[in-house]
Amino acid sequence: MRIHLIQLFEETVKKYPEKTAVIDKERTVTFGDLRREAVLTGTRIAQLGIPQNKPVAVFLDKSIESVYADLGILYAGDFYMNLDIKTPAERIKNIIQLTEPAAIISTQAQIKSIAAVIPDSVKLILLNDEQGEGDEKTLSQRRATVIDTDPSCIINTSGSTGTPKGVVLNHKSFFDFIDWSLETFGFGDDLVMGSLSPIVFDIYSFELCMLMTKASTLVVLPAHLAAFPAKILEVLEKHQVNFLFWVPTIMVNIANMDLLSTFRLESLRTVWFAGEVFPTKQFNYWHRHLPQVVFANLYGPIEITLDCTYYIINKEIPDEEPLPIGYPCRNTDILILDDDDKAVSEPGIEGELCVRGTSLAMGYYNNPEKTAAAFVQNPLNKAYPELIYRTGDIVCLNDEGLIMFKGRKDNIVKHMGYRTDLGEIEHVIINTLKLVKNGCIVYNQAEKQITLFYEAAEEIPVPQFRMEIGKVLPKYMIPTVYHRLEQLQRNTNGKIDRLYYKKEVNV
Numbered sequence: 482m483r484i485h486l487i488q489l490f491e492e493t494v495k496k497y498p499e500k501t502a503v504i505d506k507e508r509t510v511t512f513g514d515l516r517r518e519a520v521l522t523g524t525r526i527a528q529l530g531i532p533q534n535k536p537v538a539v540f541l542d543k544s545i546e547s548v549y550a551d552l553g554i555l556y557a558g559d560f561y562m563n564l565d566i567k568t569p570a571e572r573i574k575n576i577i578q579l580t581e582p583a584a585i586i587s588t589q590a591q592i593k594s595i596a597a598v599i600p601d602s603v604k605l606i607l608l609n610d611e612q613g614e615g616d617e618k619t620l621s622q623r624r625a626t627v628i629d630t631d632p633s634c635i636i637n638t639s640g641s642t643g644t645p646k647g648v649v650l651n652h653k654s655f656f657d658f659i660d661w662s663l664e665t666f667g668f669g670d671d672l673v674m675g676s677l678s679p680i681v682f683d684i685y686s687f688e689l690c691m692l693m694t695k696a697s698t699l700v701v702l703p704a705h706l707a708a709f710p711a712k713i714l715e716v717l718e719k720h721q722v723n724f725l726f727w728v729p730t731i732m733v734n735i736a737n738m739d740l741l742s743t744f745r746l747e748s749l750r751t752v753w754f755a756g757e758v759f760p761t762k763q764f765n766y767w768h769r770h771l772p773q774v775v776f777a778n779l780y781g782p783i784e785i786t787l788d789c790t791y792y793i794i795n796k797e798i799p800d801e802e803p804l805p806i807g808y809p810c811r812n813t814d815i816l817i818l819d820d821d822d823k824a825v826s827e828p829g830i831e832g833e834l835c836v837r838g839t840s841l842a843m844g845y846y847n848n849p850e851k852t853a854a855a856f857v858q859n860p861l862n863k864a865y866p867e868l869i870y871r872t873g874d875i876v877c878l879n880d881e882g883l884i885m886f887k888g889r890k891d892n893i894v895k896h897m898g899y900r901t902d903l904g905e906i907e908h909v910i911i912n913t914l915k916l917v918k919n920g921c922i923v924y925n926q927a928e929k930q931i932t933l934f935y936e937a938a939e940e941i942p943v944p945q946f947r948m949e950i951g952k953v954l955p956k957y958m959i960p961t962v963y964h965r966l967e968q969l970q971r972n973t974n975g976k977i978d979r980l981y982y983k984k985e986v987n988v
Contacts, residue, residue, distance in 0.1 A: 484629045486652050487555050489659075490516070490693035497670070497696040504720055505545045505701040512696065515549055520615035522553025522586065522606070527616065529604050531583040533558035533623050534631050536846070538582040538603075540564045540573075540591060543680045543701055546608055550586045551680075551689060555633065558623035559583070562635040562647065563680040566591055567704075568955050574598035575644040576637055580846050629653040635846055636683050636783050639893070639902035639958070647846035650686075654786035657839040659690055661811040665791070666751060666775070668724075672697035673748070675722040677713070677731065679704060682898065683787050684726050684755070697724070710735045714744035721748040728898030729759035730929070736763035741770035755779035755788055757895035758886065758926075762800040780806035780886065783900065784842040784855065784870050789813045790884055805883035806876070813838040815884065816869060817876060822860035826878070831887055834876045835859075837869045892979075894924045896931060897957045906931065906960065909953050916941065916949055919969055921977045922960065925986040932986050933960040940965050962986075 483489070498513035510518075526537060537554045539561055541547040547563070554561040562582060564573060573595045584604040585592070592605065599605070629652045637645040662668065672691060676699050678684040691697040700720045706713045710731060716722075732754060735741065752767070752774050759778065768776060775795075781788030792807025809815045817825040817832040825832035837859060844852035859867040873890040892903045903922040910916050910933070920935040935941070943963055950959045970978040 483656055484652065485555070485558075485624055485627050486633055486655060486690065486693055487552070487624060489690075490552065490555075493693060493696045500696055501698050502692060502696075503545045503548050503699045503701065506703070508545060510545050510549075515545075515552070517615065518545075518549040519552035519556050520617060520620065521613070522550055522608070523556030523620050524613070524616045525606050526554065526557040526559060526584065527619050527623060529584060529606070531557070531559065531604070533626055535559050535583040536562050536580050536632075536635055538562045538564055538577070538580075538585040539680070540566060540585050540587040540595065541608075541680070542566050542591070543676070543685070543704065545701075546588070547680050548689065548692070548699065550608070551634075552693075554586070556620050556624070558620070558627045560632040560634050560649075562637070563685070564637075565679060565681045565955060566594070569951065569953050570595045570598050571953050572645070572955070576647070577603065579644055579848070580635060580647050627652075629656070630843075632843065634686055636686065637681065638783050638900050639905050640851075646848060646851060648783045649843040649846050650683075650783075650786050651843055654840050654842070655686075655690055657812055658687070658787050658810070659694055661813075662687075662691075663695070664811065666777075668695055668697075668751075670696045672724050673720060673722045674699050674724045674726070675702055675713075675717050675720075676700060677702040677707070677725075677727055678898070682756075683783050684728075687726065687787050707731060710738060711740055711744070714740055714746065717746055717749070718744060722746075723748045723750045724753075725749065725751070726753040726755070728756040729754050729763075730757065730897055732767060733760060733763045736766035739766075741767065746771060747773075749774050751775045751777075753777045753779050755781070756898040756900075759804060761798055761802060761804055764794070764804060765798070765800060768794065778804045778806060780884075781836075781840075782870075782872050782874075784872075785813075785836050786840045786842060789836050789838075789840055790815060792883065803885060805879065806886050807883055810840070813840050816859070816861065817878070817884075818860065824861060828878045828880050828882075831875050831877045833890055834872045834874045834884070835869045836872065837867060841868060841870050894926075896924065896929065899955075899957050901931070901958055903931070906933075906950075906954065906958055910935075910950060913953060914949050916946065919977065921969055921979055921982050923979065923982045923986050925962070927987065930961040930986075931958070932962040932964070932982075934964045934966060934969060934982050934985075936967065936969055937965050938967075 502512045502515045539550045551561045586606045635647040640646045778792045779788040780790045792805045816835040819832045859869045875887040917935040970981045
């Protein structure tokens with residue numbers, strides 16, 4: 482019986498101890514050596530007296546070390562929470578205050594940037610310190626008390642109050658998604674994954690699961706290569722990568738630069754994309770140039786353990802038509818509810834996409850109010866308790882019964898692959914930094930731009946805005962376009978008319 486993700490890894494290591502598990506630039510590590518490092522890390526967690534089922538943070542760049550740190554946390558019967566080393570210290574402070582991790586795993590060099598915001602109650606595990614011996618017996622005893630609905634990780638997502646929400650995912654929900662992926666795509670033990678997503682993404686957690694489950698080799702694509710798409714494709718060809726799970730942004734850039742005319746990617750067999758809308762014109766470019774590849778459009782917020790719908794694109798779709806998000810994944814049910822919480826089933830009628838099933842997250846860590854607002858009783862079921870997750874996404878069915886994404890119900894957008902709460906950016910600019918008294922953040926979907934409209938007597942230099950906001954928010958959340966107004970448009974209730982400004986940038 483599968484209870485803990487480490488069970489999958491143990492089986493894999495027994496079969497493939499000498500196989501390459503991670504390729505990190507010029508460095509590699511075998512599955513056997515990766516296990517040894519993970520056990521040593523897990524032992525250090527246990528030796529610190531940290532109980533099972535506690536969050537342990539990882540403050541490392543994506544590397545061999547981040548992989549065995551996450552595995553070490555799981556070996557100790559705890560759950561990992563990866564932090565972005567590029568995130569401003571103030572935001573890290575907010576995350577730490579909310580989740581209260583028992584420890585942070587980092588290195589002497591990397592921890593310096595956030596040392597001032599780490600409370601004394603949080604223990605430090607520095608990987609460049611002497612590690613000692615692994616204690617297999619203790620780790621096994623700790624995991625023996627873990628059940629499959631215990632947490633496996635926390636993934637932080639944008640929050641409207643300036644503090645991200647920590648989405649809690651468990652072992653069982655990952656088993657559910659892994660089983661679906663293997664049954665639907667028939668992955669074998671020869672997968673070589675081109676890993677581009679940051680370690681804070683759920684995509685990275687799936688790659689970690691495939692490493693554990695199918696002895697998949699993870700090829701680390703350093704974050705700085707995102708600015709050099711040709712370099713990324715060189716790495717894919719060098720290591721004969723055959724599987725990608727990417728956010729469409731980089732794929733759009735590759736299409737616009739016509740790079741697939743130069744790089745044939747002959748080893749590539751499967752490409753998943755998710756996290757934001759992939760323009761059909763640029764997708765068709767990929768489809769035409771790589772006829773040997775199976776392409777799948779996946780959809781799902783972090784609260785649904787990766788994704789809940791998929792569409793394998795095996796036909797021509799005109800450039801001007803959107804790509805469907807398809808059908809529910811196995812063991813997942815999609816409800817489309819109208820404003821009265823009635824089920825929508827007629828083609829073309831829009832409603833909110835809601836999800837039920839094993840894939841649902843456990844909620845938001847230390848945040849019962851937001852959990853209760855998003856994870857609610859299924860309004861179609863009056864007979865017994867059953868939670869659904871309300872995504873806030875508006876969808877409809879087309880004439881073929883495929884689910885089509887129409888837009889967001891609230892102020893959350895997917896930008897550069899990150900789920901971004903525009904309200905959080907406003908909160909920081911107006912309340913935290915007090916840069917302006919009134920402002921309105923809207924998203925230009927066509928140009929993929931975060932736009933700020935603000936009230937001020939005089940123009941504020943854009944570099945000043947960017948510098949100040951960058952002290953608190955990560956780079957991807959800094960507005961791209963700024964418009965000064967003497968007074969922002971109000972609606973009949975006297976509130977800033979967001980709909981007006983949304984129309985302004987999306988004409």
